[in-house]
Amino acid sequence: MLDFNTITTAIDQYLHSIMPAQAAIVTECILVALCAVLAYVAFAIVMIFMERKVCAAFQCRLGPMRVGPWGLLQVFADVFKMLIKEIISIDRSDKVLYNLAPYLVVMSSVLTFSCLPFADGLQVLDFNIGVFFIMAASSFGVLGILLAGWSSNNKYSMIGAVRSGAQMISYELSIGLCILVIVVLSGTMQISELVEAQRDGWFIFKGHIPAFIAFIIYLIAGNAETNRAPFDLPEAESELTAGFHTEYSGMHFGFFYVAEFMNLFIVAGIASTLFFGGWAPLHIAGFDMFNDIMNYIPGSIWFLGKTFFVIWLLMWVRWTFPRMRIDQVVSLEWKYLLPIGLVNLLIMTICVVMGWTF
Numbered sequence: 001m002l003d004f005n006t007i008t009t010a011i012d013q014y015l016h017s018i019m020p021a022q023a024a025i026v027t028e029c030i031l032v033a034l035c036a037v038l039a040y041v042a043f044a045i046v047m048i049f050m051e052r053k054v055c056a057a058f059q060c061r062l063g064p065m066r067v068g069p070w071g072l073l074q075v076f077a078d079v080f081k082m083l084i085k086e087i088i089s090i091d092r093s094d095k096v097l098y099n100l101a102p103y104l105v106v107m108s109s110v111l112t113f114s115c116l117p118f119a120d121g122l123q124v125l126d127f128n129i130g131v132f133f134i135m136a137a138s139s140f141g142v143l144g145i146l147l148a149g150w151s152s153n154n155k156y157s158m159i160g161a162v163r164s165g166a167q168m169i170s171y172e173l174s175i176g177l178c179i180l181v182i183v184v185l186s187g188t189m190q191i192s193e194l195v196e197a198q199r200d201g202w203f204i205f206k207g208h209i210p211a212f213i214a215f216i217i218y219l220i221a222g223n224a225e226t227n228r229a230p231f232d233l234p235e236a237e238s239e240l241t242a243g244f245h246t247e248y249s250g251m252h253f254g255f256f257y258v259a260e261f262m263n264l265f266i267v268a269g270i271a272s273t274l275f276f277g278g279w280a281p282l283h284i285a286g287f288d289m290f291n292d293i294m295n296y297i298p299g300s301i302w303f304l305g306k307t308f309f310v311i312w313l314l315m316w317v318r319w320t321f322p323r324m325r326i327d328q329v330v331s332l333e334w335k336y337l338l339p340i341g342l343v344n345l346l347i348m349t350i351c352v353v354m355g356w357t358f
Helices: 004-018 021-058 074-084 095-113 130-139 141-151 155-186 191-196 208-225 250-275 288-295 299-318 326-354
Strands: none
Touching: 004 021, 021 074, 021 095, 021 250, 021 299, 074 250, 095 130, 095 141, 095 250, 130 141, 130 155, 130 191, 130 250, 141 155, 141 250, 155 191, 155 208, 155 250, 155 326, 191 250, 208 250, 208 299, 208 326, 250 299
């Protein structure tokens, strides 16, 4: 399999050979940041186009077809339209917090995106507490949503922000418990080591029933965390116009829009990393020839294939189930998902202690 560590090491050595060490480090940081932002934007465009086409397929229609062949350039046209739209200033709003909120949401999304292991060695951030960092980085995005709703001086925005804050903070507990199940199973919080531990078998298979239950809970909680139907109460158009970003226009609205789609990609990427081995290929014990063939498929293809499969599952859920009431959303978390997650974590701990895993 292609190891990107050799490529990044070669680039590092070349930069250190032509410039001072400090300048080389700064140059590397700039290059990494540029690559991360470009990848972020590219995947956002793919996600928006995929959402439209999947939605159209479920509703027995074609989706955007006018701009470019099969509507491939429609997203670029929408991006251009968003860039030239005026950013309207709202009277009696908190100007500083109003303008800061969309950047907080995007910063949280980009930081979490940087932790995803796209291939062996193709990862921006890889700490020994990587799982903890992912949870921390993804959590402060809710601050941007709360600030957006409060600073807009709009009652609809405020109600949407409060709903979003309550929903995201609640479902983060279930997501944390699902991640802890895998941490207990693997014995590490470092993302690269989590993937390495799945070279001989993905955790969704090695972890027995507790891992499968954790995966199902993670999908439900992840959908709620991204404020997508049937958990889209913060943006309920029939009740709140557009929720917490009602008063935003131009690229400020575009930041919220892009972050929502990329948060879906991040949720799916973390799921593929924790449960489906990330970039690790499918290996079956005793089938050496099959395993050798699987090794020829690049790790990035494995990761993206698994991630887009999970994205498709989440989109299927969105366009199948109707919107829930706010009391149903809260009850589902506190009465069902959280207790089940706690019991599931206890069962996985017992399985690991007793050695009842593959």
